[in-house]
Every structure is written in structure tokens, then in C-alpha cells.
Amino acid sequence: MSIQAETFDFGVPWESLYGYSQALRVGDTVYISGQLSHDKDGAFVGAGDFALQTSTTFANLDLVLEHFGASRRQVVETTVLVRNLREHFDTLAPLHAQYFGEHRPTSTVTGVSDLALPEQLIEVGAVVRLDLDA
Template sequence: MTQTTTPQSKQIANHGVPWEDAYGYAQAVKVGDTIYVSGQLSHDAQGNLIGAATLDAAGRPSGFSNMGLQMQATYENARKLLSHFGATFDQVVEETLFVLDVPAAFAVAGEVRRGVYGKTPRVASNLIGVSRLAFPEQLIEITFRVDLSVAKDSPA
């Protein structure tokens, strides 16, 4: 017996920011019931960073006080991508936060994430400290995996 499978098509969503074409990638890709969201950051519609960190003489962030602002804006950009596919944060099954300063991220992550996911977030989450992100003023980047077979508005 021979089994034939039909390839599933990929649907993509983008924000329309300059680095999508410059680097050559999609912000989100949907295949079947799964959405893979590329690393999101805190930019506005024109691609300007929201809460950009001030840089020191060496070109590194001189402080991390904007971590919460950048984190909130990053989740908002992810929300826009999810809504393109009719999805919500209720259907996120995994997220990975890449941060320049782990203590600064931990200090704000609980409150910000509860604002996104509700009182008891039901999502696998990874918080990883890194030495550099795409833009020098960037403090955080978040990726997501979304399962559309998960019911929206599931109990928290």
C-alpha cells in the first residue's frame, strides 16, 4: 500500500517593516493548525523601536529600565500577527524570551505576562539571557508557537 500526502500550504503575515525584506523572512508562518512567530520586538508601524535603550560609548545599553515597556510593545506586535490568523494568546503553547538582562526581565515579566495571558499563564515559557539582539537599543525579543486546535478563552 502506498500512502500519499499532500503538502500543506504556508500562509505568512508581516508587519511591513524594512528589515523583513532586508533580512528576508516572514514575521509569522501558518502551516496547518500551527503558527510559528519569528522573534518579535518593540517597534511601531514605521519600524521605530519603542522604549529604545540609551547606549553607552561602547554602543551597549546603559540601563534596562525600559524592559517592561519593550516587553509590552513586543507582546502587542505578536498580538497583531496572531489576529491576522484569527488566533489569540489563549492558543499560544510556547514562548521564548531572549533578553539582554535576566534580572531586569524577571522584575517585570510576571506583571506583563499576566496582562497578556491572564492571572495564571498557561503557556510553556523560556527566558534566555543573550549578549546581543538584532538592534543595539533592543532589550528583548520573543518568539511564539501557536496551536490553533487549542480552544480560545480556555480557563486560566
């Protein structure tokens, strides 16, 4: 028996340019590509404002979760990439904790020298288990 894969895309230009999907569901697991701060038309949001970029990035993560009928409580892992991590960690930590509330997924936070877009300061990827109680 083979498992079917389901993809999700926002329709932003870089999906076809880079050749990837925002998320891929395989069975009860959803692998979410690194989300970033953009609006529904793909325009970057929050240049120079780390807190706004983080909030918008989490809002985009919510849109992916919603597509698959998932909740934040079903996120089992996040991967967070941050430019200038030492400068932004004290802003990031409470925003990440607030986003998940009582739920505490595993998380890897890594400082990076650069991200895909010149203004981009944060990117958040996730793994979701749909078979967990929401």
C-alpha cells in the same frame, strides 16, 4: 496531499533585509518569529525602558495573532530573549503572566548578550495551535 503555508509580514525593512517572515502558518500551527518593540512604521519604541519594550512587543504579538484569527489562549509556547536578564526578570515575569492571564503556555526565558537592534532589550517568539479552543 500537501499542506499550504501562509506567511505574515509587517512590511518593516528588516524582513526583506534579513529574509524572513514575522509568522508562518503550516496547517493548524503558527510559528511566530521573535517580536520586538516597534511601531507600525518600523520605528523602534522604548529605548532604555524595559517595561515599555515588553508591552509593545506583546502588542505586536497580538497583531500577528489577530492576523491568523488566533487568541492568546492558543499560544502553546513562548521563547523570550532578554538582555541583562538578571536586571529585568522581576519586571518581565509579571508582564508575561499578565499578558496570558489564566492561560499558561510553556516558556523558555534566556539571557542574551545582544539582540538585533542596539536599543533592543527583549524579543518574544511563539508557537500557536489554531486547533485549540480559544
